[in-house]
Amino acid sequence: MDTSGAAHALARVSAELTDVHNVAGGLVVLLRSCGTFLDTQATGLLIENARGELELLSSSTHGAAELEVLQAQLDEGPCIDAHASGEAVQAAGLEECQRRWPAFGQALEKGGYGSVHASPVRWQGSVIGAMGAFRRSDRAFGDDEQVFSQAFADLAAVMIVSLDEVSGADLRARLDETLASRISIEQAKGVLAERQGLSMEDAYERLLDGAAEAGRPLTEWAGAIIADAQGRS
Template structure:
């Protein structure tokens, strides 16, 4: 194989760019499988990644044939990619025909598609595995040990990008929840002030009146507060309730 130093550096730069700029995880995954085909001389590649429930999904493939074979692995719950995901260890299958006893139906389908070897590489970061990369060869022993190490390195870079995207998404969700909670608290404080002024109550009494009204009407305190502040809710019913300091 011709020197691949230049293409290899380019592939790592393109994958590493996802760590510092806005990017699409699907595009990152597609870049990974296409880079593997370009750099490793395999025929096709596919990628399985866990969703928010922890279930594996096909995220990228270099051909429809590969995509269908990956889907078959998921539906049948057997195959080298599943093994690599569950163990976190690469699964090299240098001769797919010889592995028919391990995955009979998967091996038959792979051989029917023209693949003679398959290599599964986990997407992992330390103890966390979030998916697996499948490399399909048209010859036996299509990949060397060096090729497998390179495939693992590419998968590791992509894994970092995917995990970073998930952490950012979780952080954004938490920030939205926090902003919502703070905004809700502001509205509740405003409603307490309205009730305290109209009913000549202290702030604790106003809060208990508001919360008791919400509970008795199976409403959220935030919704009752919003109605009080906007004037859409008649406060006389709330103020007529006896004060319950114990809440």
């Protein structure tokens, strides 16, 4: 494993931990940094909602979001298994993916992915979600890569919950608040796609770029786009 690359990736994510007002943006940085180092083309995060069901929280790309949402809808896939077992899950090659997850395996083939890995997202002994990584090649994830992936999943938990001590009720409130922020991001993505004639993938990139250029938290920037659209309607 490239220890220099790992150090830079972890340093970038650690810097995001200091900004408690930009959790949504920080999670995108985390997922993209993890994906860059692991040589994956899609990474995403599913988190338990108040009903105990997994729900999309963040993704590196729109395509990654679609993979994570599909797992939640099918109740099938590596993130579902990692959340249920509390252990890392991986499959290399489409044959293994389709054997383990028939419906989701077909989606992987259609999307051009050949290997997958999922790490549980844990907080104080509880599994609160899972982080999935999807690679176009059929190369398996090595031991060091799996350790690195789990480290990023643990950092995601810290970023979501923050470093404060939280009770069970406070944890639920934090998760609900973070999940709610995803709604505004999806709405803003739709506004940009419709206004500018973009694909949802390109609209997501435009949203991220706009927040970065404006120096504003991602959720705040998404809210501004929605408010502007409502003002024009």
